[in-house]
Amino acid sequence: KAGVTQTPRYLIKTRGQQVTLSCSPISGHRSVSWYQQTPGQGLQFLFEYFSETQRNKGNFPGRFSGRQFSNSRSEMNVSTLELGDSALYLCASSPDRQNRGDEAFFGQGTRLTVV
Amino acid sequence: KNQVEQSPQSLIILEGKNCTLQCNYTVSPFSNLRWYKQDTGRGPVSLTIMTFSENTKSNGRYTATLDADTKQSSLHITASQLSDSASYICVVSAHGSSNTGKLIFGQGTTLQVKP
Numbered sequence: 385k386a387g388v389t390q391t392p393r394y395l396i397k398t399r400g401q402q403v404t405l406s407c408s409p410i411s412g413h414r415s416v417s418w419y420q421q422t423p424g425q426g427l428q429f430l431f432e433y434f435s436e437t438q439r440n441k442g443n444f445p446g447r448f449s450g451r452q453f454s455n456s457r458s459e460m461n462v463s464t465l466e467l468g469d470s471a472l473y474l475c476a477s478s479p480d481r482q483n484r485g486d487e488a489f490f491g492q493g494t495r496l497t498v499v
Numbered sequence: 500k501n502q503v504e505q506s507p508q509s510l511i512i513l514e515g516k517n518c519t520l521q522c523n524y525t526v527s528p529f530s531n532l533r534w535y536k537q538d539t540g541r542g543p544v545s546l547t548i549m550t551f552s553e554n555t556k557s558n559g560r561y562t563a564t565l566d567a568d569t570k571q572s573s574l575h576i577t578a579s580q581l582s583d584s585a586s587y588i589c590v591v592s593a594h595g596s597s598n599t600g601k602l603i604f605g606q607g608t609t610l611q612v613k614p
Contacts, residue, residue, distance in 0.1 A: 388542070390542075417602075419604075426588075426604055426605070426606040426607060427543075427588065427604040428604070429602060429604075472540075474542055474543070476542075487533060487545045487548050488533075488545070488602070489545070490535075490542035490543045490544070491542050492541055492542045493540075493541070493542050495540070
């Protein structure tokens with residue numbers, strides 16, 4: 385069974401540009417969440433999607449947005465990039481069964497560098 | 500405020516030695532606690548997940564404990580190997596939230612195993 389796939393793995397963008405990151409969850413998983421990881425802040429929750437709907441949202445500005453498609457694949461978009469957006473962006477998928485013991489499976493991440 | 504604190508921030512041990520990492524949380528109401536291992540530049544990989552009623556869970560040389568009364572967890576690594584060098588992240592989920600929607604992450608403990 386393939387794991388969570390994130391593309392691209394590395395990305396360099398200029399301030400002011402926008403960027404789109406992609407995440408393909410494990411087959412059969414319906415929940416996809418996005419996280420930002422920086423050395424100073426650790427892992428921070430961005431948002432979660434389930435059945436093409438945003439179910440939860442973290443404390444990030446509106447420049448950060450996402451969506452989920454009918455096949456559960458998800459994209460994350462960051463507009464008007466700032467230097468502080470440089471980070472490892474991680475996607476996690478979960479079956480989201482009623483059992484709360486479900487674990488989240490992470491992708492390898494997309495390393496975004498804003499210059 | 501829901502928080503997860505880990506200690507120590509970093510740790511250096513010799514190969515073959517044991518070590519214990521600590522995690523204290525103030526997340527309420529508690530649903531489950533997870534330990535993840537994250538190699539540099541890669542996504543976190545789940546080691547254990549424990550619910551309220553579980554006190555101990557093992558995964559090979561990794562043993563996690565949970566004391567729900569004192570809101571403390573520990574991850575014990577036995578007979579460390581060079582490949583154990585990584586960041587170990589404690590993650591707590593609040594009851595009532597989706598599986599991945601509102602995970603609260605600790606800052607992680609960076610473990611370095613030296614030959």
